[in-house]
Amino acid sequence: MKRWRALALDVWAIAGAVDLRTKIMGIVVGVVLLFGLGATTLVHHGFEESLRGQLEKRALTVGRDLAARSTDPLLVNDLFQLYSLVRDAVSTNEDVRYAFVQDSSGQVVVHTFGDGFPRLLATANSTDGTGSQLQILNTEEGLVWDVASPILGGKVGTARVGFTDHRLRDAVNAMTRWLLLTTVLASITGLLAAIFLTWVLTQPLLNLEEVAHKVARGDLTVRAHIWAKDEIGRVGMTFNAMLDDLRRAQVKNEEATQELIRKEQSRSQLLTKVITAQEEERQRIARELHDQTGQSLTSLLVGLKVAESASTLGEARERIRQVRDVAARTLQEVRTLAWELRPSLLDDLGLPAALDRYLTLYKQQYGIEVDLHSTGFEHEDRLPSEVEVTLYRIIQEALTNVARHAKAHSVSIVLDRRPPEVVAVVEDDGQGFDAAKVLRSSDVRSRLGLYGMQERASLLGGTVLIESSHRQGTTVRVAIPLNGAVIRQSEANHEVG
Numbered sequence: 001m002k003r004w005r006a007l008a009l010d011v012w013a014i015a016g017a018v019d020l021r022t023k024i025m026g027i028v029v030g031v032v033l034l035f036g037l038g039a040t041t042l043v044h045h046g047f048e049e050s051l052r053g054q055l056e057k058r059a060l061t062v063g064r065d066l067a068a069r070s071t072d073p074l075l076v077n078d079l080f081q082l083y084s085l086v087r088d089a090v091s092t093n094e095d096v097r098y099a100f101v102q103d104s105s106g107q108v109v110v111h112t113f114g115d116g117f118p119r120l121l122a123t124a125n126s127t128d129g130t131g132s133q134l135q136i137l138n139t140e141e142g143l144v145w146d147v148a149s150p151i152l153g154g155k156v157g158t159a160r161v162g163f164t165d166h167r168l169r170d171a172v173n174a175m176t177r178w179l180l181l182t183t184v185l186a187s188i189t190g191l192l193a194a195i196f197l198t199w200v201l202t203q204p205l206l207n208l209e210e211v212a213h214k215v216a217r218g219d220l221t222v223r224a225h226i227w228a229k230d231e232i233g234r235v236g237m238t239f240n241a242m243l244d245d246l247r248r249a250q251v252k253n254e255e256a257t258q259e260l261i262r263k264e265q266s267r268s269q270l271l272t273k274v275i276t277a278q279e280e281e282r283q284r285i286a287r288e289l290h291d292q293t294g295q296s297l298t299s300l301l302v303g304l305k306v307a308e309s310a311s312t313l314g315e316a317r318e319r320i321r322q323v324r325d326v327a328a329r330t331l332q333e334v335r336t337l338a339w340e341l342r343p344s345l346l347d348d349l350g351l352p353a354a355l356d357r358y359l360t361l362y363k364q365q366y367g368i369e370v371d372l373h374s375t376g377f378e379h380e381d382r383l384p385s386e387v388e389v390t391l392y393r394i395i396q397e398a399l400t401n402v403a404r405h406a407k408a409h410s411v412s413i414v415l416d417r418r419p420p421e422v423v424a425v426v427e428d429d430g431q432g433f434d435a436a437k438v439l440r441s442s443d444v445r446s447r448l449g450l451y452g453m454q455e456r457a458s459l460l461g462g463t464v465l466i467e468s469s470h471r472q473g474t475t476v477r478v479a480i481p482l483n484g485a486v487i488r489q490s491e492a493n494h495e496v497g
């Protein structure tokens with residue numbers, strides 16, 4: 001049992017390693033050959049049996065007929081008549097090889113052998129007088145069906161007829177040859193059909209295999225060819241759908257990566273700009289402290305010294321008044337410097353008030369009309385300071401852009417605090433610009449200000465929307481969500497209040 005199992009496994013392993021085409025062709029040709037040869041063998045035997053049966057029947061009939069017709073001539077010893085009878089039996093039947101008549105003592109009276117009667121043949125078959133006797137003789141010429149028919153119950157003699165199976169064998173052989181030819185033709189036809197069938201079946205599979213190889217090498221643009229909507233076709237369609245999904249995911253991934261790279265570049269450039277700006281600001285403050293505040297303090301010192309050495313009270317008073325003026329100017333300078341660094345109003349009074357102050361200076365500096373509408377800031381609680389600073393800096397950048405690029409006559413600013421978000425809109429009536437193009441531009445350095453606005457807003461989960469086109473003015477809309485942290489802070493303010 002185990003041996004059979006092992007053998008079956010071996011056969012399966014060999015058959016499994018052979019490609020599909022060979023398997024199908026092997027099965028088709030094998031089945032055709034098996035059935036063809038089986039049918040040939042069966043038909044061969046059946047046909048032979050049936051012909052032999054007929055041969056035996058005819059041999060008995062011919063034997064009996066010869067016996068019946070030989071009775072009278074034998075009784076009157078008419079040898080000529082007897083010879084005519086045996087010769088007729090041979091000439092009218094192609095299968096009859098010989099015929100002869102024996103008298104009651106077994107002596108051959110007439111026969112059809114031209115070149116001498118075979119000695120042993122006379123005794124090779126006999127009858128007991130009750131009926132015809134059939135005997136198959138193995139002769140030099142092959143098998144002979146020898147029939148011995150008694151004449152008048154054997155009292156007068158015996159008629160003998162010999163049938164050969166030559167014609168029978170020829171017929172059986174012809175039939176067998178024909179069947180074998182049919183089998184070979186059927187095998188060739190089966191083979192051709194199998195080649196076509198396997199081509200039809202394997203072509204889509206080979207195509208699928210080729211596509212799968214290309215996909216494995218990373219090419220997601222290839223697609224399987226759909227030959228028909230059968231099972232293989234459906235597999236191909238599913239495979240293609242899968243590839244479409246993969247390709248979409250790959251494209252998305254590539255886009256996301258590109259976006260990440262772009263963002264990374266933007267950030268690093270923004271960082272560089274921030275650091276440079278900080279350095280420049282420090283230099284400016286240092287210069288201002290040195291040139292202005294330092295000068296003022298020096299002149300304060302000089303003024304005090306002069307006052308100290310004044311000879312009269314009136315002169316001392318005059319000097320002290322001048323020194324006070326210098327001190328007041330210095331105080332103003334220091335305040336301006338401090339305010340520029342970070343408007344203290346923003347910390348003390350909140351966003352609308354700080355913006356108000358900034359706008360006054362802005363109007364003076366650039367001569368552009370500005371108006372500010374704020375709603376939702378009536379009650380006391382303040383926005384979280386990071387939201388206030390973010391909005392302040394974004395509005396400041398937007399206004400600087402208006403001053404630098406817009407050629408605008410007026411700007412309007414709307415501040416709207418409407419939980420769950422606070423929105424600021426800066427709208428100018430300037431020349432506008434192609435915002436979509438600038439924002440898409442790969443040169444981040446040319447849009448660092450706008451990028452910085454977006455970065456600041458996104459740090460707080462907010463968004464900046466810039467709408468502009470040529471000669472249409474520009475609108476910058478910032479929305480910052482007042483999330484949990486913001487609400488908590490305002491609640492804390494209430495508690496403190």
Ligand SMILES: Nc1ncnc2c1ncn2[C@@H]1O[C@H](COP(=O)(O)OP(=O)(O)OP(=O)(O)O)[C@@H](O)[C@H]1O
Binds near residue numbers: 402428433
């Ligand atoms: N209000 C506006 N009106 C017209 N053009 C504008 C306006 N705001 C921005 N732009 C255009 O968009 C460009 C990008 O603005 P962005 O603020 O990013 O850079 P910038 O102002 O040129 O330089 P900086 O980095 O110093 O801000 C500007 O160069 C300008 O052409």
Ligand SMILES: [Mg+2]
Binds near residue numbers: 450
């Ligand atoms: Mg700018």
